[in-house]
Amino acid sequence: xIVLTQSPGTxxxxxxxxxxxxxxxxxSVSSSHLAWYQQKPGQAPxxxxxxxxxxxxxxxxxxxxxxxxxxFTLTISRLEPEDFAVYYCQQFGSSPTFGPGTKVDIK
Amino acid sequence: QxxxxxSGGGVVQPGRSLRLSCAASxxxxxxxxxxxxxQAPGKGLEWVAVISSDGSNKFYADSVKGRxxxxxxxxxxxxxxxxxxxxxxxxxxxxxxxxxxxATPSYYFDYWGQGxxxxxxx
Numbered sequence: 538x539i540v541l542t543q544s545p546g547t548x549x550x551x552x553x554x555x556x557x558x559x560x561x562x563x564x565s566v567s568s569s570h571l572a573w574y575q576q577k578p579g580q581a582p583x584x585x586x587x588x589x590x591x592x593x594x595x596x597x598x599x600x601x602x603x604x605x606x607x608x609f610t611l612t613i614s615r616l617e618p619e620d621f622a623v624y625y626c627q628q629f630g631s632s633p634t635f636g637p638g639t640k641v642d643i644k
Numbered sequence: 645q646x647x648x649x650x651s652g653g654g655v656v657q658p659g660r661s662l663r664l665s666c667a668a669s670x671x672x673x674x675x676x677x678x679x680x681x682x683q684a685p686g687k688g689l690e691w692v693a694v695i696s697s698d699g700s701n702k703f704y705a706d707s708v709k710g711r712x713x714x715x716x717x718x719x720x721x722x723x724x725x726x727x728x729x730x731x732x733x734x735x736x737x738x739x740x741x742x743x744x745x746x747a748t749p750s751y752y753f754d755y756w757g758q759g760x761x762x763x764x765x766x
Binding site: 570 | 689753755757758
């Protein structure tokens with residue numbers, strides 16, 4: 538099973554700042570098999586990025602994904618108030634697994 | 645618009661069974677694989693199972709293999725999850741989620757339901 542590690546666990550930032558979230562895999566993951574989700578309290582997850590760098594339908598361009606191999610990054614260029622949430626990466630090259638999440642908190 | 649609505653959750657004793665349903669609308673149900681993903685209270689996400697668009701292929705996480713059965717009724721645009729021999733560690737919100745691509749499953753999830761809570765407790 539591919540284990541995903543996300544860092545940091547919590548990221549305290551202010552609106553307007555840039556957020557950089559990391560996802561590291563225990564073994565190489567095809568770039569086409571890496572996705573990012575956003576989850577707010579009491580809500581279902583929402584797909585942000587698939588294929589490591591393709592934004593899902595309706596996702597603002599302040600969200601961008603990058604990376605390859607074992608290291609992937611989700612960047613939020615300028616945080617809006619609605620972006621404070623938990624973010625999960627997911628690999629689907631083998632049996633799908635999720636990372637433990639990064640909480641983007643208001644500083 | 646794409647909608648997925650789960651139902652059937654509740655409180656159940658360990659060792660008993662429960663059947664979840666997921667009603668789909670707003671898209672052509674019979675060309676998409678559909679998944680179940682769960683989230684224990686305050687925890688992260690865990691993929692549970694997937695069923696192919698025509699129902700002929702099913703795959704499960706090791707944690708539920710042999711206890712859970714995924715099925716679908718394409719005539720009713722509905723997905724099911726039969727959960728037997730339930731354990732305390734199965735307590736979670738269960739989401740149904742559409743696969744990101746039609747036809748061959750890609751195993752990422754582009755639309756999710758709101759979830760239904762299953763609590764396994766004596």
